[in-house]
Amino acid sequence: MTNYQKDIFFSIIIICLAMVTGFVAFSYSFESSYFPRILSVFLAAIATLLLLRNFFQDKKISDVNKNKNDIEKPDKDMSPLVAAAFVFGSIITYVLAITLVNYEISTIVFITVITWIFGYRKPIANLAISIGLTASLYGVFFEFLAVARPDSIFFY
Amino acid sequence: MFENILIGFSALMDPIMIAAIAAGVVGGVIIGVLPGLTSTMGIALLIPITFSMPPQAGLAMLGGIYLASTYSGAISAILLNIPGTPAAVATLLDGHPMTKKGQSTRALALATFGSSIGGLLSVVALLFIAPPLAELSLLFGSPEYFLLAVFGITVIASLSAGAMEKGLMAGIIGLLLSTIGNHPLTGEMRYTFDLPSLYDGIPLVVSLIGLYSIPEVIDMVSKSKSNAPLTIKEDQNNPFKFLPEMFSQKLNVIRSSLIGIIVGIIPGVGCSVGGFLAYDAAKRASKTPEKFGKGSAEGVIACETGNNAVTGGTLIPLLTLGIPGNP
Numbered sequence: 316m317t318n319y320q321k322d323i324f325f326s327i328i329i330i331c332l333a334m335v336t337g338f339v340a341f342s343y344s345f346e347s348s349y350f351p352r353i354l355s356v357f358l359a360a361i362a363t364l365l366l367l368r369n370f371f372q373d374k375k376i377s378d379v380n381k382n383k384n385d386i387e388k389p390d391k392d393m394s395p396l397v398a399a400a401f402v403f404g405s406i407i408t409y410v411l412a413i414t415l416v417n418y419e420i421s422t423i424v425f426i427t428v429i430t431w432i433f434g435y436r437k438p439i440a441n442l443a444i445s446i447g448l449t450a451s452l453y454g455v456f457f458e459f460l461a462v463a464r465p466d467s468i469f470f471y
Numbered sequence: 472m473f474e475n476i477l478i479g480f481s482a483l484m485d486p487i488m489i490a491a492i493a494a495g496v497v498g499g500v501i502i503g504v505l506p507g508l509t510s511t512m513g514i515a516l517l518i519p520i521t522f523s524m525p526p527q528a529g530l531a532m533l534g535g536i537y538l539a540s541t542y543s544g545a546i547s548a549i550l551l552n553i554p555g556t557p558a559a560v561a562t563l564l565d566g567h568p569m570t571k572k573g574q575s576t577r578a579l580a581l582a583t584f585g586s587s588i589g590g591l592l593s594v595v596a597l598l599f600i601a602p603p604l605a606e607l608s609l610l611f612g613s614p615e616y617f618l619l620a621v622f623g624i625t626v627i628a629s630l631s632a633g634a635m636e637k638g639l640m641a642g643i644i645g646l647l648l649s650t651i652g653n654h655p656l657t658g659e660m661r662y663t664f665d666l667p668s669l670y671d672g673i674p675l676v677v678s679l680i681g682l683y684s685i686p687e688v689i690d691m692v693s694k695s696k697s698n699a700p701l702t703i704k705e706d707q708n709n710p711f712k713f714l715p716e717m718f719s720q721k722l723n724v725i726r727s728s729l730i731g732i733i734v735g736i737i738p739g740v741g742c743s744v745g746g747f748l749a750y751d752a753a754k755r756a757s758k759t760p761e762k763f764g765k766g767s768a769e770g771v772i773a774c775e776t777g778n779n780a781v782t783g784g785t786l787i788p789l790l791t792l793g794i795p796g797n798p
Contacts, residue, residue, distance in 0.1 A: 329640055336647055339662060347659035351650045358643045365636040398693035402685060433695055460516045 319369060326366035333359035405429065417470040422449045476598060482527055491528040495535025502536065503543030503555045506684050507676050510540040510556055510742075511797065538782050541742055542586040545775055549578045553684045557675055558742030558778040561750045563683070564630075565763065565770035572766050580710035581768055582775040584717040585724065589776035592728040593735060593783025597790075604784075605791035608736040619740070626751045630764075648673055720772050723753050727776035734777075735784015741797045742778040742785075749777025 337355030340348040393401075405425070412421035426445035427438075435441055456462040482488055495517075502513035513536050521529030544556030549566035559566075562582060569578035596604065624642060631638020651662040652672035663669040717724070727749035734745035753773030754763045763770050785797040 325637075332644075336662070343659055343661055344657065347654040347657045347661060351647060351661065354643050354647050354650070358640060358647070361636050361640050361643070365640075368636075393693045393695070395689060395693045398689045401692055402689050433691070461519070462516070 319372075322365060322369045326362045326369065329362035330359055330366070333362060413465050413467060415468050417467045418465050419449055419453065420470065422452070472599075483531075485528075487525070487528050488531050491524065491532040492535045495532035496539040498532075499536040499539025499541075500543040500546075503540035503559075504546050506547055506553045506555055507680055508540075508555075509676060510537050510558070512676070513537075513540050538590050538779070541779055541782050542583070542590070542775070545582040545586070545771075546579065549582060549771075550575060552687045554679060556742075557679060558746055558781075559774075560679070560683075560743050561746035561774035561778070562771060564750065564774075565765070565767045568764070568766035569768070569771065574766065576710055577713050577716075577768065578771050580713040581717060581771050583710070584714060585727075585772040585775035586779040588717075588724055589728050589731055589779035590782055593732050593780040595783075596732045597783040597786055601787045601791055604732075604736045604787050608738060608788045611737050615737075619737070619744075622748070623744070626747055629751050629754060648678070716768065717772065720769060722756070723769055723773055724776050726752055726756070727773045728780040731777040731780025732784040735781040735797075736787045738788050738795065740781075742781040745781035745784075746774040746778035749780075750774040 333355045336351060337359065340351040340355055343351075409421060409425045412425070423442075423445045426448060427441045430441045430444065431438075457464045483492075498517060499510070499513065502508045502516075503510065508516075514533055517533070517536055521532060524532070540556060541558050544554055544559030545562045545566060547553050547555040548559040548563035549570055552563055552567040552570075554560045554563055566578045566582065569575065627638050627642040628635065631641070649672065652670055653660060660670060730749045730752060731745040734740050734748060750763075750770055750773050753769050754760050757763065757767075757769055759767070759769075781797070785795065789795050
């Protein structure tokens with residue numbers, strides 16, 4: 316995707332966002348919502364300005380400024396969307412595991428798996444580091460600072 | 472007054488005081504480096520430990536935690552592109568690009584020296600001119616806060632040079648996010664969608680992790696196969712090599728410290744604003760503003776000096792008027 320296409324896509328997304336926030340803001344009383352109303356209008360206006368500027372700008376000039384990363388992007392890189400899905404999926408899985416299984420077990424497994432995925436392929440070292448880190452966190456936060464430990468359904 | 476200062480210095484000779492300060496500094500560095508734990512949160516967590524201590528030692532330890540955590544947020548900002556504390560948000564603009572250029576030792580050394588000088592100057596201000604500065608802080612009313620907010624918007628313009636529309640849109644989205652939650656005057660809930668966790672708005676720590684940590688992790692995951700490991704090209708064994716560079720930035724250091732102290736005495740503003748304003752002022756005054764955002768040492772010095780100079784300033788309204796300077 317060129318910078319020209321990115322700007323147009325971004326402008327359209329922001330205009331949609333401004334419409335949603337504006338629509339919601341106008342459903343509140345005026346006293347509570349005049350600030351978000353004004354902000355939504357401003358947001359839509361600036362996004363429209365960016366959109367129009369991109370339409371009137373010569374597309375070729377925009378394409379000259381094509382992001383260097385787009386040109387030289389190695390094939391082996393993961394798509395940012397897939398990476399984002401992976402990161403959010405991992406976080407959701409970890410939080411669910413804490414809620415269902417147990418904080419300590421989930422943290423040890425999570426750190427071991429994530430370090431493995433990031434390319435540290437030494438299972439014993441990965442496991443030792445994850446156990447050590449979890450023990451340190453447990454000691455500092457739950458024992459020393461007496462922070463409340465997250466409860467779990469199956470193994471307390 | 473000088474008699475009291477001498478009493479303070481003599482109290483510092485007590486080994487218990489030195490141990491308390493050292494423990495506070497070590498704890499503060501750990502708290503500051505960990506993204507998600509702020510200085511205020513660290514102090515709140517460690518207050519129970521001071522209950523069994525003499526009052527002076529407890530205060531000294533809390534001071535050590537506060538100053539060290541404000542500084543050490545820069546360590547994770549420079550090395551990982553994730554600010555450890557909100558105070559270090561401005562530092563990552565130039566700190567991490569320096570790491571990418573193999574200058575992490577230089578960036579960390581300059582951040583450390585800048586933080587030390589900024590913190591020291593603000594403590595001097597706290598010692599000698601606290602009462603008049605406290606009176607000045609009382610003069611800040613709604614118009615002054617409004618002007619400060621307008622000034623913040625000019626910082627957006629300065630930081631987003633070349634992409635003004637995108638900078639303004641980002642600023643407006645930030646303002647819109649700040650309207651989530653309970654309206655302070657009418658009590659009406661806005662944009663909460665009946666979720667109790669949004670009633671008080673989006674917490675600062677959550678937004679910091681969402682805005683900085685998560686995108687950095689996504690970037691690391693997407694480039695995990697092609698990214699070459701970062702190397703340290705500069706002299707990694709001797710951070711003091713960069714001390715002369717620090718002293719060559721006298722004006723930058725003094726300006727950033729003054730900005731930090733003034734921001735500190737304004738109740739409720741805090742270190743992150745001090746860092747950003749100092750960074751913006753340094754960029755405007757610099758002979759090479761085009762280097763800012765691409766790994767400029769001036770930028771790192773300015774924001775680290777600025778945000779640490781806030782620390783002593785925040786204690787001025789706190790100790791003289793009982794109003795916390797840092798939120």
